[in-house]
Amino acid sequence: MANIEKAREEILSGSIEKTLIRLAYPLIINNLVQVMYNLTDTFWLAKLGRAELSAPGTVWPLLWFMISIGSGFAVAGFAMVSQYVGAGEYKKASKVAGSLYSLLLALSTIIAFLGILISPLALKFIKVTPDVYPYALKYMKIVFGGIPIALTLYAFNFILRAVGDTKTPVKVNILTILLNIILDPVFIFGLNYGVLGAALATVISEGTGSVIGGYLLFTGRVSIKLSLEDLSPDIKLYIKTFKIGLPASISESTNSFGFVLLNRIIYTYGTVAFATYTITNRLTNFMFAFADGISQAMGTMVGQNVGAEKYERAKEIAIKAMLTNFLILIFGTMLFIIFREEIFRFFINDPGILKESEKVVKYFAASFPFFGIFSAVTNVFASAGHTKKNLTLGLIRLWGLRIPLSYYLGKTLKDSAGVWIGMGLSNVIAALVGFLWFLKGSWMRRIVE
Template sequence: MKENTLNMTEGNPVRLILIFSVPMLVGNIFQQLYNLADSVIVGQLIGADALAAIGSTGSITFFFFAICNGFGAGGGIVASQSFGEGDKEKVKNCIANVAYLMFLVPAVIGTIAFFTAGQILVLLNTPESILPVAKSYMRIMCLSIIFVSLYNFVSSMLRAIGDSKTPLYFLIFSCFLNVGLDILFVLYFNMGVFGAGVATLISQLISGALCLIYAIKSNSYFKLSRQNLRVNFLLMWKCIKIGIPLSLQFSLIAISCMALQRVVNSFGAVAVAAFAATSRVEQIIHMPYQTLSAALSTYCGQNFGAKKYDRMINGYRKAMLMMATFTICMIPVVQIFGHGIIRMFVKETSVIEMGANAIKITSLFYIFLGMIYTVRGILNGMGDSFFAMFNGIVEVIGRFTVPFILVAIPVIGVWGIWWSLGLVWFMAGTTAWWRYLYMKKKILK
């Protein structure tokens, strides 16, 4: 079998970023189909309350997933820098040590999350009408944490060495499996929201296991000797040193999302359902930005390891131009077709009306959202752990303060939820830009 790797330290930056990005973008589209399948099938077949139950758990499960995924992302950065250095044995040892972290951390986090699910939902003021269903769904998601981490571990290691295609193949398979199981469990077995959760769990388990098996059989970097399997405390500490700030960044953002969810919950089931629908739309909008960020992170990681700093900055500038082009194209689409987009998720007119107006508000701030991701890509590739934590703190401050202020203003009211999202993107985007200018000056001295 052909080994897929991509050396991004030589060649045209735009071409390399696009070659790496396209499979990841397709993969991200299918990744979101997990969420869309649950939301559309549950929202259309069961109703708005069921959609609200799933939506009310989103920020909580994101918090627990974020802690685990931060370590995988940190390991991916170390692996990409090692690949840029041309040290194959170091890359192999990195893969083994990240594997240890990605088994232990999710096992602990998943256990804690499972047993505290009910208390957390109550703390977030989840409406009583959806609380039992939300608790059931959240516990299934907690059980799936270790399986999601398995897939994310393999995919982050493959992407670090330039292989963005292999994770895509198994993600597509997993997505179709998830949709099929969703229909089977929800429509034919009448298992409701619980069935949607089980479908996601099973599909994540199968895709993660198959992706790992394929990587071991087809990629020489995954063919580990006994020497490669040794615990390397220095290498593991480097992964942890980068991974902890990334975990803090992701988890702090998740905590801020939970704070926002509590505000949303206080406005009742219609607002919760509308927020759940708009969150799914925003996840789709995030995809190209996330893809560009991940591609830029690998590109910059390899070039940082190779000490090609001018090349790294040139790639970042081209990525910013690509981000701006996408943003300009997406804003009118959301403004014109907002009602039709929300109608895909629910039938209730009140939810459609609120959701459509909401995404029109947030679309005005997409450029700052794109800025966050693009700057994050270059800084993560450089291993700038301070930025990750700082960026998370900025979002926490924004989401803990701005929504409460805006919704308290009578003329704004519930719409303050979505205005606050845009303003927080503005805060995080501008502070990220400041950090980039500082780091650019530092490395070019």
């Protein structure tokens, strides 16, 4: 409790810049290690070929779609826990955290079962090319079976970040990611499991992290302790969680389904275009590791300051985080453009993919800094508990802009360049709309009593 009180005081009254850095740097390290794993995964699978390389990228939006049903409620739990801590209501914060944990465990078990059942139909829906299909199906069934593991680990991260502890989740995540990096080549090549080995390595590693996270939460070895009583059903609290979390779940699921459709659009231009998209995602994730860490730390600070009704301080925190993100991503984008050929050749020396990557740089890369602003704005809305705003903003970016622009520009130009242009425009326009909405200040109202 003393640790929570100390962190709360710093978040509510300390130097914004110093506190933001203190909270952000463990998250940035965590994100970088996660990216290094993704890059390692991509590196090993690229040694098997284009089809194997494309399998995780194909499955990712489908997995995101299934997980998003539960992750929206994690967003609601984060908002309530952080705001209760900001208001000094620590017992209520523990009760919300416990309810979130048990709710996600129950939901994720159902989601995993349904996900495995629909796997073949889902892959056929997005028109996966025949060479990729068998690999994607194997990968998909394994990682869908691990959804309960992924969501309970997700809950552990959200709960501790909400109370201002960003270091402990990072230590657990780094352990799981390093284990994953070790297991990847062993399972893919040593045991000759190929793509299936990459999926098994992911589930085993996340399972280890989930067990450790649960142990820390229920033994009180972290700043918040959960009891069996906290896990007991609380209908009133569940109703409130659903009320706040449902828009976030709808937002996440509609966004993820939108990316499923985007995969379908990209696949119409062949495996080369999709493999290029997969590598591009891995590379941009490296840049966004810094911006996401800043946004996540900002979310903790905004949530607690909104809970304490310090709205102007919350706004100042958000603006400083957005400016930082924008500058970081400008620098990262410049490096991406300058060293584009060397970076792509590191993964796979494929003339078709190298040629396609020229279009990525020409039509898509300039929008990356704007996505940093968009990400920060959505984190502000989520941390304040105003999830309907996130839902609307997400629908505008993906369904109002990205999908129709990518589809029609691709058809009009009869080239994948149209897809990259559509994706870039969606980032820029959505960021500007989100920033103007943020400035209106309608999010400056807490959701807890």
